[in-house]
Amino acid sequence: MTALPVSVVVVSRGRPAALDLCLTGISQLDHPAFEVVVVACPAGAAVVAARADRPHIKLVQFDEGNISAARNLGITQAAGEIVAFLDDDAVPEPLWLHHLCAPFSDPRVAACGGFVRGRNGISFQWRARSVTRDLRERDLGLDAPGPHLPELPPGETVKLQGTNMAHRRAPLAALGGFDSAFRFYLDETDLDLRHAAAGHLVAVAPLAEVHHGYAASPRRGADRTPRDLTEIGASIRCFLERHCPQAERRAAWVRLREAQRARLLRCMQRGPLGADDVARLLRGLDRGWQDGAQRPAGSAMTPLSAPVAPFLPYPGRHAAKRIALAGRAAQRRALRMQAKQYAEEQHIVTVYRFSRTAIFHQLRFHPGGFWEQAGGLFGRSERTGKILRFQSFASRTSKEISRTEKVRGSIGSLLFHRR
Structure with missing residues (x-):
């Protein structure tokens, strides 16, 4: 089946370094037809302008503290049949769009959300939840692989996360996009209930994973401590x-x-x-x-226009070779240098570094353009596992590769660096 064209919209304000990392992650998406739309403040726009992939990015400058208005500007630029949204402090797994867009093969589906991993890169920050009209939430208990089309009682709908969601453009535009009365909070939840009121189906794709960093903003600190409510x-x-x-x-x-x-x-x-x-x-x-009380929701919403610009294909890394590099903790510098070289050759690269300890694992996307997982050879990666598990270097590497294979892709080459 032909993949649906997708527009990936990223809104950024005051976080240029996070935006740069996000775009590097997007550059490694394995999807045959997507474009990238960035709505950013001057500092973010400067980051985009300095990137080698600038000719492949649609850029809109916007410097107001209203994420709904910014997203709507992104939608007007989006020429894909599907519009996917990603926060600037998030990085998608390479197969993110593959899984996130799969449910749209059913023409009844108007929106879909994925799972979100938190700061350690392994524990889930968000799975699947529902929400009611009085803002009560509950866990839906949905697991991989999916996708799922939850059947919920009246008055309850799937709650999507703005950092990992996609909408079919036509019904999204018909609904007027996001309501600018919601300047940053509950904007997507308001849209969720409007989808439900229109009878639209919303799917959940657990394997559509992004890693969310929770970067600091005027409203919260880097440790998630609130600054303004x-x-x-x-x-x-x-x-x-x-x-x-x-x-x-x-x-x-x-x-x-x-x-x-x-x-x-x-x-x-x-x-x-x-x-x-x-x-x-x-x-x-x-x-x-x-x-x-002075900004009634929905008071000035009208359907959004057709795309103002044609689809601008982004090269991405469709069908790119996956390479894994595995070594000891002391080989960090050599592993990173080799990983960066492979990434520059347009491969999707993951580094595994294990010390002979029981340290819990951390996973992140490195600014050099590769994934890096580090921790103890005998320590936990998934936090529900045993605290201490004795195993060989090769078996541990194999286990960690298999853990991410469905979201990052099958490894084509595995290189061990052991001394």
Whole structure:
């Protein structure tokens, strides 16, 4: 079956280094027909301008703190039948689009979401959840491989994550895209409920994986500690007034405010916040709740236009050879140099470095353009495994390769560096 053309939209503001890494990851996507659209502030635009792949990227400059408005600008540039969204502090696995777009072979499917791995590159930050009109969420318990088309009770729909989701362009544009009343929070959740109201099907593709770094922003620190809750309060107000029955709104707000307070108290317990910080942040949350009443959701939404520019194919690494390099912890420099060389030759490369310890594993995408996993030969990668497991270097390498094979692709060459 012919692959559907996809537009990958990335919105970036104030995080040029994260954007550069994200685009390097996107450059390794194994999909035969995709384009890249970047909506960025001046610093992000400068990063795009300096990249060798600049001629293959559609760039829109936008420097306002409104991710919904920025995404809508990206949609107007998107000429693919499917529009996929990725945060600037995320990196996709090479087969991300392959898995994320597979459910769209069913013409009834209007949107799809994937799974998100967290900072250690191995544990899941997000799997599959549902949401209700009063913002109650629950885990759907969906596992790989999928994809899944969850059948949910009335009033409940699949909740997508903005850092890993795709929408069929035609119904997305007909719905008016994202509502700019939601400047950064609940923007995709509002869209989820509008899909449900229109009778659209939403799929979940567990093997469509991205790695999310949680980069710092004006609203949160690098350790995820909140810096400002004003927009969260405003978005909650907009969401409840649009989707929640009036008789249930006050109770929903009280519950959600208490959840935010509990989150702040946990941050205070671990150290980043003091009691005065908690009080200040809650005042911002309440101020946002009041401000939200002045920007009613859905008040000025109209269908989005057809693409303003033709499809701009990005070369990517369709059917690229996969290479794995395995060695000891002390060989880090040599392994990285060789991995970078192979990556520059347009291969998809993963480095495995094991020490003779039980250290837990970490996985990340290196700025040199390759994946790097490091940890103890006898330590955990998946956090549900045994704390200590004795095994040979070769068997451990084989195990870790098989763990990511469905999202990164089958290894064509495995090179051991052992001394």
